[in-house]
Amino acid sequence: MAKQEIREVNKPLVENSPVQKRKPSTWKRMLLMLLILLVLIAGIAFGFYRHIQTLIASAPKPTPATVSSIVAQPSDWQPVITSVGSLSAVQGVDVASQVSGTVESVPVKSGGTVKTGDELVQLNIEPDKAQLASLVAAADLSSKTLKRDQDLLSTRTTSQAVVDADAADLKSKNALVAQAQALIDQKTIKAPFAGDLGIVQVNVGQYLSPGTVIVTLQDLSAMNADFLVPQDKVGNLSVGLPVNVSADAQPDKPFMGKITAIMPKIDVNTRNVTVRATIENPDKLLLPGMFVRVSVDVGKPAQLVTLPLTSVTYNSYGATVFVLTAGADGKSKTAKQVFVTTGQTRGDQVAVLKGIDAGQEVVTAGALKLKTGADVVVDNTVQPPNDANPAPQEK
Known part of the structure; x- marks a missing residue:
C-alpha cells in the first residue's frame, strides 16, 4: 500500500492538466490559418496573372510600318572637289596719296x-x-x-x-x-x-597725309576665286582645270573659270592648300568680297550606287540604311539594318561605296520607326527628292 502511494506521488502533476491538453490544438489552428493564407495569396496572384493575360490579349497588335523604298541602281558619278571661297578682282587697289x-x-x-x-x-x-x-x-x-x-x-x-x-x-x-x-x-x-x-x-x-585712301579702283572684267583644298586632294588638281562657280547673289547663273595658280605650300595649321581660279566677269555680276561655292571635276566618271540622302541615317557609330527582304510568307517584307560607307554627295543623292549592291531594295522614308526584323508595307505614292541637280522651286 505504501509503495502504491509512493508511485502516485512521483507521477507528474501536469499529466492531465488543461494546458497539456490544449497544446496540440493550438498548433493545428496555426497550421490551418497559414494554409488558408497561402491559398488566399495564390488566389490573388492567379487572379492578377489572369488579369494581365486579359490585358495583353486585348491590347492592339502592332501593324506593319508604312515606308517608301527604291531599288538601288548604279549611275555615272563624276568625282568632284567642292569648296568655298571668296572673290577678289584680278586688278584692284585702294588708291592713296604718296605725299601730303x-x-x-x-x-x-x-x-x-x-x-x-x-x-x-x-x-x-x-x-x-x-x-x-x-x-x-x-x-x-x-x-x-x-x-x-x-x-x-x-x-x-x-x-x-x-x-x-x-x-x-x-x-x-x-x-x-x-x-x-x-x-x-x-x-x-x-x-x-x-x-x-x-x-x-x-x-x-x-x-x-601720306597714305590717305582716296578711292577704291577695281577692274571687274575678271575675278579671282581663292578657295582651300585638303592636302590629300591636291594631287588631283592642276593649272588649267575648269571650275564651276556659283554665288548666292546670282543663284540662277553659273560662272565658268579655270585654275590659274596653286599655292606651293601647305598651311601647317589647317593642312589645306590655297587654290586660285580666274573667272571672266563681262557683265560685272560678281563683285570683290563675295562668298562663292567652287566645284572642280577631277578624274573620269565612275559607276557608283546612288541613294537619296533621306535613305541614310548617320550615327556616332556609322551610317546605316534599311534593306527590305521577302518575309516568311513570301508576300510581306521585312526590314534589315545594314552599315554602309558613303562617299560624296550631289544634289539630293549620296554615293554608297560599300554595304549596298545594285538591285537591293532600300527604304527611302520612314526608317526612323524601323528596327531589324520589323514587317513593313511599301507605299511609293510619294517619294523623297532624288535629283542630282535640283533646282530651287518658286514659292
Whole structure:
C-alpha cells in the first residue's frame, strides 16, 4: 500500500492538466490559418496573372510600318572637289596719296569708270612749281658756267679740275630739278589701270597725309576665286582645270573659270592648300568680297550606287540604311539594318561605296520607326527628292 502511494506521488502533476491538453490544438489552428493564407495569396496572384493575360490579349497588335523604298541602281558619278571661297578682282587697289598736300580738284565722281592714266585727284602744286623754277634757273646757270670753263680750258686759261667741278655741280642741279618735278607729278594722282571707282573719300580743300585712301579702283572684267583644298586632294588638281562657280547673289547663273595658280605650300595649321581660279566677269555680276561655292571635276566618271540622302541615317557609330527582304510568307517584307560607307554627295543623292549592291531594295522614308526584323508595307505614292541637280522651286 505504501509503495502504491509512493508511485502516485512521483507521477507528474501536469499529466492531465488543461494546458497539456490544449497544446496540440493550438498548433493545428496555426497550421490551418497559414494554409488558408497561402491559398488566399495564390488566389490573388492567379487572379492578377489572369488579369494581365486579359490585358495583353486585348491590347492592339502592332501593324506593319508604312515606308517608301527604291531599288538601288548604279549611275555615272563624276568625282568632284567642292569648296568655298571668296572673290577678289584680278586688278584692284585702294588708291592713296604718296605725299601730303591740299586737295585742289577732284575730277572724278563716285561710281564712275576711268581709263589708265585718268586724273583722280589734283593736289596744290603752286609752291612746288615755284621751287622747280628756282632749281631750273640754278641748273641753267651751272650749264652756262660749265660751257664757259670748257672754252677757257681749250685756251689753257683754266684747269681741268675746275671743269670737272662745274660738270658735277650741273649734275647735282639737274637731279634737284628732277626731284622737284617728281614731287609735282606725285601730287597729280592718276588711275594706274582702267576700272570702276568706288566712293570718293576726299573733298576739295581737304589736307591729305601720306597714305590717305582716296578711292577704291577695281577692274571687274575678271575675278579671282581663292578657295582651300585638303592636302590629300591636291594631287588631283592642276593649272588649267575648269571650275564651276556659283554665288548666292546670282543663284540662277553659273560662272565658268579655270585654275590659274596653286599655292606651293601647305598651311601647317589647317593642312589645306590655297587654290586660285580666274573667272571672266563681262557683265560685272560678281563683285570683290563675295562668298562663292567652287566645284572642280577631277578624274573620269565612275559607276557608283546612288541613294537619296533621306535613305541614310548617320550615327556616332556609322551610317546605316534599311534593306527590305521577302518575309516568311513570301508576300510581306521585312526590314534589315545594314552599315554602309558613303562617299560624296550631289544634289539630293549620296554615293554608297560599300554595304549596298545594285538591285537591293532600300527604304527611302520612314526608317526612323524601323528596327531589324520589323514587317513593313511599301507605299511609293510619294517619294523623297532624288535629283542630282535640283533646282530651287518658286514659292
